[in-house]
Amino acid sequence: MIRLLLACGLFLLACAGARAERLILSVSEPHVLIHSNFTGADLVLFGVVEDVPQAGAPPRYDFAVTVRGPQETFVTWRKSRVLGLYVNTDSRTFVDCPAVLAVATNRPAEEIAPPQVLRREQIGLKRNIFLQRVGPDFADVVPDDPFRLAFLRIKTDEGLYGEAPNGVNLLSPTAFRTRFRIPARAPVGTYEVSVKLFADGQLLQTAATSVVVEKGGFEQQLARFAEDHALFYGLAVAIGSLMVGLVANLLFKRD
Amino acid sequence: MAGNGRLGARHRRPDATALTIYLPIAELPVAIFAIFAMGLAVGFISGMFGVGGGFLMTPLLIFTGVPAAVAVASVSAHMAASSFSGALSYLRKGLIDLPLSGVLLSGGLVGTGAGVATFTLLRAYGQVDLVIGLSYMTLLGSVGALMLVESVRAILRSRRGQGVSIRRPGTHGWLLRLPLKMRFRRSRIYVSAIPVVVIGFGIGFLGALLGVGGGFLLVPALIYLLRVPTQTAVGTSLVLTLVTMTAATILQAVANGTVDAVLALILMVGGTMGAQFGARAGQSLKAEHLRLLLGLLVLAVGLRMGVDLARPPEDPFAVTAKGRGN
Known part of the structure; x- marks a missing residue:
């Protein structure tokens, strides 16, 4: 019985899939190795x-591309004046x-979809959900x-967050490229x-x-060892x- | 100059033309020659004045964008290297009081442990910058001012043709007359072990907390408080710096995982080279002039730190990473 239901479900899914558009993606460099001369990587x-x-x-068609790096927990601090000194007081x-x-996106997000859709799909920096710890x-x-x-x-100033309202180039109505x-x-x-x-x-x-x-080769081994x-x-x-101290001392020994 | 003008490279980097090297622990690229030049310059100053130079190196690194935690921990390794190099020279000249450094170390190692633990605690409360800034300001400000006053007096005295006498027995008697008296032959002193251990603890604590070797504190403390001859004070303080900084390197690696070997290596190569030139330059100057210059330098760094704390920040907000989630 369960098997039959599953089979029906799969069949329905396949039908639905066949009727809807499919997106095929290809990224220029799926594996980025960091070596000692790493200054960032440009991907297409x-x-x-x-x-x-x-x-x-x-x-x-409109396209919205979102790249999300590994998750980290951040603390945002606010300094204020305490006894004449600026101190982290609130976070x-x-x-x-x-x-x-x-x-x-290929055109400004506001033109692509109504606000509630954009918010639900988290399109854009200001619509991305950032969870804060509020008490428990x-x-x-x-x-x-x-x-x-x-x-x-x-994060934007550090170059880690960014938004490009026209960053997606349409090569044809059904194909796009972005960096x-x-x-x-x-x-x-x-x-x-x-x-x-x-x-x-x-x-x-x-x-x-x-x-x-x-991290590639030496960098990765060192970091993993550490x-x-x-x-x-x-x-x-x-x-x-x-x-190093010993070698320096012997090299520069004068008397 | 290669790699310039790449299409779409809109990210901010301090100097896009400099050759950079990726720091595997700090996880960021730094301009290798800028860091090397900093090591060279600070090494020159440290060789000239016989101090470790950590009090200059750590703030400089933080200024170039290295996180404070990585800067403090990696400078420890650099200090271990440069103090070992210096200590070997003093050992050959017989200017190290090993029993004295042993007693100082008994307090110093406990202090280092306490310093690393405090650092870990402060990081959790987000007050590392404040404490480092305040400590630098107070310490460097007061030590710098004291050295300035003392060296100006010494210069005036020598102008008037009077002999310079730093060793004036009798003052600070109560401190040295505490129980547990010990005789340190090489330093020609007979003092209680208690102030020696306390001084060692303080230096170890501050060294681990601030990423400074503490030479600029220990040398004056040995000269003025314990009446150790200047050269022996410098040699003995190098031994203490050597051991506490080696311990701090290991402890920081275990407790905070912030020792960057690549950064430390660049610093120590530049630092040990600079120190040789600095030592030569220092020999052509009179001792009291050297102390005057060092006093001015220490005071300037302290004032700079104080100004940074008291001036309204450009951006009242700051973001720190707390850890990987998943």
């Missing part, structure tokens, strides 16, 4: 809409936020909360690339791919330092 994402309905005039904790957030609860706050605004502004950047200061981990296809203000399809950013064997790493650095 291609996408094509398949199974465009043949009946009637083809709809005008908000932003839980599991993407370390990198890049949003690109987790919630996002109003978009013009000073801590939230400061968080977005600082995005893994910044030099970006953490290693998996970068989720999500593409949302809109037509007439409605979400039609979502597709996702990912980019893995890793993390897994902190004591031995500390000892090795200490002994290495003493060796």
